[in-house]
Amino acid sequence: MDNAAIVSRGEKYVMRTYGRYPMALVRGEGARVWDADGKEYLDFVSGLAVNSLGHCHPRVVEAIREQVGRLIHCSNLYWIEPQVELARLLVENSALDKVFFCNSGAEANEAAIKLARKYAKEHRGPESYEIITMRRSFHGRTLATLTATGQEKFHHGFAPLPPGFRYVPFNDLSSLRAAVGPRTCAVMLEPVQGEGGVYAANKDYLQAVRALCDDEGLLLIFDEVQCGLGRTGYLFAYQYYEVEPDILTLAKALAGGVPIGAMLAKERAASAFAPGDHASTFGGNPLATAAGVAAFKALLQEGLVENARVLGQYFYQQLEGLVREFPQLIEVRGRGLLLGVEIDGPAGEVVAACQERGLLINSLHGHVLRFLPPLIVTREDIDRAVTILKEALHEVLGQGQK
The missing domain is CATH 3.40.640.10 (Type I PLP-dependent aspartate aminotransferase-like (Major domain))
Incomplete structure (x- = not known):
């Protein structure tokens, strides 16, 4: 089945206790997942911090x-x-x-x-x-x-x-x-x-x-x-x-x-x-x-705890760079690879724009972007995520320098 078929059947039979995106993830490997239509995503949600080893370690x-x-x-x-x-x-x-x-x-x-x-x-x-x-x-x-x-x-x-x-x-x-x-x-x-x-x-x-x-x-x-x-x-x-x-x-x-x-x-x-x-x-x-x-x-x-510490700091610094660039971004918070960015703007729209470009993140309370990449994440993965996030921010918030 494709995304549309799974969503349609799910809406008929599954109790509505979740607000779900209209897609079904069917396969994962490492830091990436694929939906039922074959689209690939860089997964910085990690099953809400469950898939810390990446998918299917x-x-x-x-x-x-x-x-x-x-x-x-x-x-x-x-x-x-x-x-x-x-x-x-x-x-x-x-x-x-x-x-x-x-x-x-x-x-x-x-x-x-x-x-x-x-x-x-x-x-x-x-x-x-x-x-x-x-x-x-x-x-x-x-x-x-x-x-x-x-x-x-x-x-x-x-x-x-x-x-x-x-x-x-x-x-x-x-x-x-x-x-x-x-x-x-x-x-x-x-x-x-x-x-x-x-x-x-x-x-x-x-x-x-x-x-x-x-x-x-x-x-x-x-x-x-x-x-x-x-x-x-x-x-x-x-x-x-x-x-x-x-x-x-x-x-x-x-x-x-x-x-x-x-x-x-x-x-x-x-x-x-x-x-x-x-x-x-x-x-x-x-x-x-x-x-x-x-x-x-x-x-x-496998050195994953140290990787979380080192690349968590690197990711934090990259996000701070975006905060300096976009006036609507207020601050970066968190430790390691549990990070959030507070935003004076529609966080949900940023999440959707990232998803469209192949990056999965999520939002909290309508004003916080949360990032939970797997502990196997690489510097290249982070760079790719930041590039996508920047594009999404430009689309949703517009250009502006502090």
Whole structure:
């Protein structure tokens, strides 16, 4: 089928929970994808930070092929070899001690919320259940993670929302300190807010948040679903900040495109969970974790984290050049290969103009262009993307020098 046929059939049978572009992607390789009409695109969306190894990385493809012929699913009533191996890799390469596997970032954050509450009731008292999160944050679409998300637009239509969450401005320590009370059990935040508009935490702020949590006996939860696993130029975003969380959530890039989520915790927090406290039928299944082992080893062994750091800085500089050229561009934000450009203009039209020229990017809130190229991206890919972006900006915004 071509694009038109797939779109027509999709509109008939698929529930409308997404605003989709009128195209269907049917094949991918490395940093490029092709639609059903055969058009090629440079992919700087990467499945919303999922395809960090690029599309169909050979190590991941081979691991999936091998595992699917051996064992696809096994209940967590039994030990699962690739699950144990992926847990080992995550623990030995992080500051956390134990891992719970699930199927998505929202599920990982649900697990973190449950663990924080269970731990707090044992260590702070039965009324300690409240989690402080940040304005502009995004933690998922389940009722609990939707409520944890500090953006009211996601709450509309789903009241009553579950209690137990308070919101404070990001990078504002005094507001956070004032929000802590006897019911507080944890602070939850993204070191780099992705869906909120690409805002990075200040280093001194995160270090002060860690100190505050220590002083108050609170758990610190880092949601690295989007910004983790090499995306910021560090294996985990917390490493740049030199701040270790008590709980860390991962998903998106963890298995090279296969659905998976993980909640990691320090031993003192992890010990609050006992058998029966939490579970997931598909969580940590052999297929997903075998893909995860292959993807994580590729991330460690192929220089991709360093590539994200070096080329992320190069990309940042190229985008800054466009900001100097176009008055409607306000600033570049982000770290590594999680970058955003705020625009005083129709971001959606710029995205569409880029797409027409063979570059996939996306927009946030109508005024931020977001860039999530795969960690395998080359300097030539970035140069091509910047050239296309510049052409699109000329078309949509017109020419103008600052």
